[in-house]
Amino acid sequence: MASRRGRFNPRAGFQRPQEEDPTGGVPQGIIKQARKSGVLNLSNRSLQAVPDTVWRINIDDPSEGKSLAMDAVDERWWEQTDLVKLILASNQLTEISPQISLLGALVTLDLHDNQLSSLPPSLGELQQLQRLNLSHNQLSEIPEEVCQLGHLLFFHVEHNNLRELPQGLSNFIHLEDLDLSHNKMSQLPEDIGSMKKLKALNASNNELTRLPWTMGSLKGLRTLDLTHNKLQELPSEIGYMSSLEQLYLRHNQLTELPVFKTTDSLKELHVGNNRIESLSLEFLQSIPGISVLDLRDNKISTLPEEITCLQKLQRLDLTNNNLSSLPFKLGTLANLKSLILEGNPLRSIRRDIINRGTMGLLKYLRSRIEEPAAGDAQNGSEQSASDPSSAMGASMVVSGKTLVYNDKKATSIPAHLWEPAKEKQVTSVNFSKNLLTQVPEHLILLSRTVVEVNLGSNRISSIPSDFKMMTSLSVLDLRNNSLSTLPAELETLQAMRELVISANRFSEIPPVIYSWTNMENLLVSDNQITEINVSGLLKLTKLSTLDLQNNDIRQVPPELGKMESLRSLQLGGNAFRNPRAAVLAKGTVALLQYLRDKIPT
Known part of the structure; x- marks a missing residue:
């Protein structure tokens, strides 16, 4: 009996040869779903080319429509949605077809992390495009047609080989976020000043030797990063950026700093590694x-x-x-x-x-x-002040509206100091650098007036629940003690703006802190914290400084990037691998942006 392989097939001459897969390996189900949602995510699929099915997704009849029964009304293939978001990031693409112009409804196009060395001029026909990410490719130029994309809000081309930008940037009248970092540009075009709505400009890690004077016209700019360039001076017009909040000029060749003529909005100025x-x-x-x-x-x-x-x-x-x-x-x-x-x-x-x-x-x-000028009078004052039992000693310890009894190696606070402190309505107390094992119980006598308490560098292992009576307290320093928790009753401290609990034994940020909605500065370094409670931190909408250095944190949640109020985020000295040290070194703004980019969409 003949084998199955060697049998004669009488229909062989009537069969069509097997066609290549028109989807290029992209599952048909993903294409089908994209027609319904308007979103197609093909990132991280090792694609070397984009199948024609993607470019023609808005104009070709879906295959399921050709065999659809009339009673299958749930499919409704004829009501497909135009593609508005296309993600082709993290593939191996070396080129983009001119057919991309067929996707005229695109609002978002993400091509980052590929091997693109050029772009088709037809990209400029995507007139609805608002977000364009071309970062981490091998582009040496951007076609001038891209400047026709007048509705762009977000344009990232960092980590390429660009030496210049095309003429026509003045068309980007709506652009808010422009990232040109890690390229080879020696100057910026003068028409960059036309981007009146630009809020963030990153031109770091280039070869800039000068800036155009027109940058002074960027009245909406809030963040400007020019780190790692070759700038020797700045145009005086940079001082007219009336909305500028953060300016990064590290690693340049500056010898003097600009004068800001029209604003007091500047909150952060980073000019390290220059020649000032x-x-x-x-x-x-x-x-x-x-x-x-x-x-x-x-x-x-x-x-x-x-x-x-x-x-x-x-x-x-x-x-x-x-x-x-x-x-x-x-x-x-x-x-x-x-x-x-x-x-x-x-x-x-x-x-x-x-x-x-x-x-x-x-x-x-x-x-x-x-300090008194006369040496004898100075010595006499110090001698009296060193003895708090004397009248002069008490008056020196309780001076103005402060009660200072620190660095005495004391195990308790002298009892006779409390009454003068209460009478003078003391607002600031400093008992740091002593040998206290507990919070002085008489501190509650000052609960109505005290706004700042420093108990740092003692041996305190717990905070009493009656500390909740300190309702006027806004600054509390508990660094370098033996604390592992804070009582939940402290939720009454709604005036708290700053808390320092560094160098203690906390395994988590105390949950009660998340109820202090006026918090601005939170320093929790050098503890044993293992994870970041983002949902709790997001309740602190005024938080400006967060220091989590030298803990045991193994993962940084991307959602931490949503904390846009942060001006200083310190995460060094932890066990996590991402973000890498190079990302941390770029500063808070870049770190928060990096985290936001990692949030799943």
Whole structure:
């Protein structure tokens, strides 16, 4: 008997040869669903080419319509939706067909992370396009036709080989987010100033040697990143960006800083790793609203006393400069929470004073302002003040509206100090750097007036529930103790704006914190926290600073990127692998954007 393989097939001459799969390996079910939803996601499929079925999805009759029974009304293939979102990211595409113009209804086109070296001019026919992502490819130029996309809101071309941008950027009158980073551009076109609605511009990691003066016309710009370029100076017009909140100029060749002429909106200025030697009075007076000032790795030898005009300053980084002294009036910056001075040849301040941390150093500087000129009178005052049992000692400990009894190695607070503190309606209490094992019980006597309490660097292992009576409290420093939890009863502390619980034993951010909706600064570094409760943190809509460094966090939820109020997010020293260190080094804005891009859609 003949084998099955060798049998004669009498119908062989009537059969059509087997056709190639018109979907190019893309499951027909995905194409079918895209016709209904208007969204087609073909990312991460190792595609080397886009099948014609995708380009013609809006014009070809679906195959299911050819055999559809009239009673199958649930299919309704004739009511298909035009494709509005096409994601082809993370494939191996080397080109895009000119047929892309057939997708005239596209609003979003994502081609990032491919191997594209060119784009078809027909891309400019997608007149409805609002989001275009071409990042992480091999593009050396952008066709001028792309400038015809007048409705673009989002345009990313980072990590390519671009040396210049096409003429016609003035058509991007609606553009809000432009990322040109990690290319090879030596200059930006002058018509970039026409993008009146631009909110974020990232041109970092290029070869820029100058900026066009027209950038001063970017009145809506909030974030400008020019890190890692070759800028030696900035046009004075940059000072007219009236909405600018964050300016990143790190790793350039700047010798002086611009004067901001029309605004106090600037909140963060990062100019580390430049060649700045001094800070002019005019510059300092032009940034009264600044909260973060990064001047690390420059050549600053003197800090002018006029820096005290920056009353909203919270973080000042002067690492690796040439400072030998600090102005005493620096201690009067009431909102300064972080002063970083490593790598300076400071000679006028002892190392042990610097090691006390920001609060201790600022207190020392303030004390030098008030220091009597006569040496004998000074010695006498210190001797009396060292004895709180004396009348002068009590008056020095309870001075103005502050009660300061810190760095005494005390296991308790002298009882006779409480009554004078209550009479003077003390608002600030500092018991840090002692040997306290519990919160002083008489502290409750000051609950109506105290707004700031410092119990840092003690041996406190728990906070009593009656601490809930401190309803006026807005700043609480509990760093370097033995705490592992905070009582739920503290939800009454609705005035809380800043909490420091670094260097304790917390395995999670205490849940009660999520009820303090006025929180602005939360420092929780050097604990044992294993995960980030994003749903809780999102309740803190005013949170500006979040420090989670040196914990045991193994995963960073992408949803953390939704916290747009954050101005400083510190995550270094944890166990997670993503985001990588290179992403963390780009700063808070880039980190939040990175996380938002990872949120599943």
